[in-house]
Amino acid sequence: MERVYLDHYTGNPAAHLYLNLGFQYEGVLRKNCRKNGVLYDVHLMSMLAEEYFEKYGKSI
Numbered sequence: 001m002e003r004v005y006l007d008h009y010t011g012n013p014a015a016h017l018y019l020n021l022g023f024q025y026e027g028v029l030r031k032n033c034r035k036n037g038v039l040y041d042v043h044l045m046s047m048l049a050e051e052y053f054e055k056y057g058k059s060i
Helices: 015-021 049-056
Strands: 003-009 024-035 038-048
Touching: 003 015, 003 024, 015 038, 038 049
Parallel strands: none
Antiparallel strands: 003 038, 024 038
16 A cells, blocks of 8 residues: 545544645645535545655655
8 A cells, every 4th residue: 555545624623633644735625525505624644654664754
């Protein structure tokens, strides 16, 4: 596996957890998702294999 990614809505309290785990922001899809009639921004984050190994020092 070379890349793992995730997305989350603006205001998700887990965003800090993702950063602490080593994920990096890639960008924001503005007003990308509708929930209960409200449009929300969606934040994209990812971690590359070399970033994982650098942070955790583990191999597969």
